[in-house]
Structures are given as structure tokens and as C-alpha cells.
Amino acid sequence: MSTAKKTPGAKPSNPGTRKSSTKSARSRAREFALQGLYQHFVGGSDVAVIDAFTRELQGFNKADSVHYDALLHGCIELAADLDALIVPLLDRELGQISPIEHGCMWIGAYEFLKCPDVPWRVVLNECIELAKDFGGTDGHKYVNAVLNGIAPRLRTVEVEADRAAKA
Template identity: 70%
Template sequence: MNDHSSPASQRPPRQTRKGLTSTGARKAASKSARSRAREFALQALYQHLVGRNELTAIDLFTRDLAGFHKADIPHYEALLNGCTQIEADLDALITPQLDRSLAEISPIERAVMWIGVYEFMHCADVPWRVAINECIELAKEFGGTDGHKYVNAVLGGLAPKLRAAEVAADGQRGERPQAPASDA
């Protein structure tokens, strides 16, 4: 038998990633309390954007959803209340990154971008790459087919502006930033 087999033939068989659905989104059992908080905040923000219901009613409805008790409730509250309080500021930051009008953005992608931008601005304990990745996961699970790519581009464009020091530090460590540094 030939001992000179190629390295590829010596590799173990490829394993499937556990904890993912068929679309690549994380399964509920593998989600952290913070990830769950973002999901519930997204659902509440969607209701806010589409139905313009009273925030108290949206919050009560959301807290009654299955699995809410497993969420990081303070983070959910910060996202829901924070995003709705500064929605005009969030839209003002997002709009220059868009290649279409804000009205043409789906409410899911808009709410996901709100969450990402809010975390950039107000959640220093969430690394910028984590914020982007979590928002990509939300867009994959709840948004349109390629919505996650759009979310990634917009948040990647804002990260150098809103988290300039952190993005620069990643660049100095040799990590490739999501988007080129802008006039931060």
C-alpha cells in the first residue's frame, strides 16, 4: 500500500456544526440570555415600527412570549427603551450608509440595525464584532433572504465611526476590520 497519500485523504470526515438550523441560524437551545434579549427586543421593535402600538402594551405582550424568562431582561429593556427613545438619532446614523431610502428598508432589518447601532453607542461591554455578528444572526433568522448581508454592510460601515478606538485596536493586532476606517 502507498504511504504517500495526500494530506486531504488523511483528514477526518467533515463534521456538521451543532446548534444550527438548516438556514445557519443558531438553535434556541444554544442561545445565550443576551442573544434571547436581542430577539425579544427585535420582536418588540418590529411591533413598534409596524403597528406604532403603545410601548407599554408592546412590552407587556413581549414579556408574555414563550421563553422570555430565559432572556437577559435588563439588556432587553435597555434595547427596547433605548432604541425607541433615540430612534431619530439611530436613523440619522444609518441613513448615510444606505443605498436606498429608509422607507424601502424592511422593518426587520431596520430594527436589527437599530439594535446594532444602539449597542455600538451604549453597550461598551459588547465588543463591536459581537454586536455585528449578533445582528447578522438576527437578520438571518427573522429577515429576508439576503438581509443579513445588508445589515453587515451597514453596521460594518458604522463601526469605525462609532467604535473607532476598538476597531483601530483590532487593526493594530492584525485583525481585518469589517469595513475601511472612515472619517471617524
Template identity: 75%
Template sequence: MTDAPAAPGARPPRQSRTGLTSTGTRKASAKSARTRAREFALQALYQHLVGGNEAGAIDSFTRDLSGFHKADSVHYDALLHGCIKEAAELDALIVPLLDRKLQEISPVEHAVMWIGVYEFLHCPDVPWRVVLNECIELAKEFGGTDGHKYVNAVLNGLAPKLRPLEVEADRAAGKAR
């Protein structure tokens, strides 16, 4: 038995893009535990930046959110408590690369940059390009329209300073500019 010919002008069936929805965003099931940890940390850091909430209260609230059990809670803890504890140091690294005052940066992009800088400094097991990509995706998903471009520029500017050997090795191998 042969297949019937397609109707004139009919489109071929859409190819499945594993891990992506029809709009191109990642499916929830395709997210790693670390990606989820970053998402929950971002939400928690946002609460800290906007509301001035204390880390312990934010932590308790966030752990009760739907889906938290799928996140890497150790990584989440490191990001939330580490970023808040080292906020001044993280900001000191970020500010020289800004084209405006830190107070004018969206709290979402600010929190994403904290996550990126913190991971550059304290998570050597996560390649710098993964940190950069994850932060760009966070900014796309939660931030303003072009916030991801700003996050990309700042973190890409810090990567050679904070991960010089890794960045240089990638550049030499043609994996980074």
C-alpha cells in the same frame, strides 16, 4: 472484537456541530440570555415600526411570550426602550449609509440596525464584532434572503465611527479589515 467494515459507498457518521441544528441554525438551548434579549427586542421593535404600537404595550405583550424568562430582561429593556426613545438619533446615523430611502428598508432590517447602533453607542461591554455578528445572525434568522448583507454593510460602516479605538485595535491585530 472488531468493527465490521462499512458498506461500500456508505457515508461516515455526521459530525456533531455543537449548538447547531442539522440545517446549521443555532439550537435554542445554545442561545445566550443576551441573544434571546436581542430576539425579543427585535420582535418588539418590529411591532413598533409596523404597527406604531407604544413601548409599554409592546413590552407587556412581549414579556408574556414563551421563553422570555430565558432572556436577559435588563438588556431587552435597554434595547426596546432605548431604541424607541433614540429612534431619530439612530436613524440619523443609519441613513447616510443607505442606498435607498429609509422607508424602503424592511422593518426587520431597520430594527436590527437600530439594535446594532444602540449597542455600539451604549453597550461598551459588548465587543463591536460581537454586536455585528449578533445583528447579522438576527437578520439571517428573521429577515429577508439577503437582508443580513445589508445589515452587515451598514453596521460595518458605522463601527469605525462609533467604536474607533476598538475597531482600530482589531485592525492592527489583524482581527478586522
């Protein structure tokens, strides 16, 4: 327990992060999937090895393991399809994208494709938060731009209805 005094009204030192106790099981699943995808990008490890390692990490028991499985395995299995959605929206080569941003984009594109129960805005917001929490300073802006470009193609009806309601 910290003994430091908190100034009333002071903002947390890292306002982009959410307290882990308030994160949903699906948010946690996305975090663990992102960690696994990072290992995939950087180390090239086999998905079964990554999966086994990740399941042993502290806090995994609080994650939605079914959603984690879908994200980790699904993103790796559909890698070429996900990259085909992402690449046309990039302003640089795919190899120049950080593994964190790439993983966030994969998770977002995968959920747009395969998780119709998750509203498109939730997918977008969750991936932006992942990029804020784990990525570089402005990486979340890049993830936002790319996923906002993909969403209308994969969730046309939902995105149009949402935008029409706001107009």
C-alpha cells in the same frame, strides 16, 4: 420528539439558526427586542403595550430582561439618533428597508453607542445572525454593510485596534 432519521454529516435544514438551547440570555434579549421593534415599526403600538406583550411570550424568562429593556426602550427613545447614523449608509430610502433589517440596524447602532461592555464584533455578529434568522434572504449582508460603516465612527479605538491586530 422527531422520529425522522438523520443522515450522518447532514446539515440542518436552516443552517443560519442556532439551537435555542445554546443561545445566551443576551442573544435571546436581542431576539425579543427585535420582535418588539417589529411591532413598533409595523403596528405603531405604544412601547409599554409592546413591552407587556413581549414579556408574556414563551421563552422570555430565559432572556436577559435588563438588556431587553435597554434595547427596546433605548432604540425607540433614540430612534432619530439611530436613523441619523444609518441613513447616510443606505443606498435607498429608509422606508424601503424591511422592518427586520431596520430593527437589526437599530439594535447594532444602539449597542455600539450605549453598550461598551459588548465588543463591537459581538454586536456585529449578533445583528447579522438576527437578520439571517428573521430577515429576508440577503438582508444580513445589508445589515453587515451598514453596521460595518457605523462601527468605526462609534467604536474607533476598538475597531482600529482589532483591525491592526489582524494586519
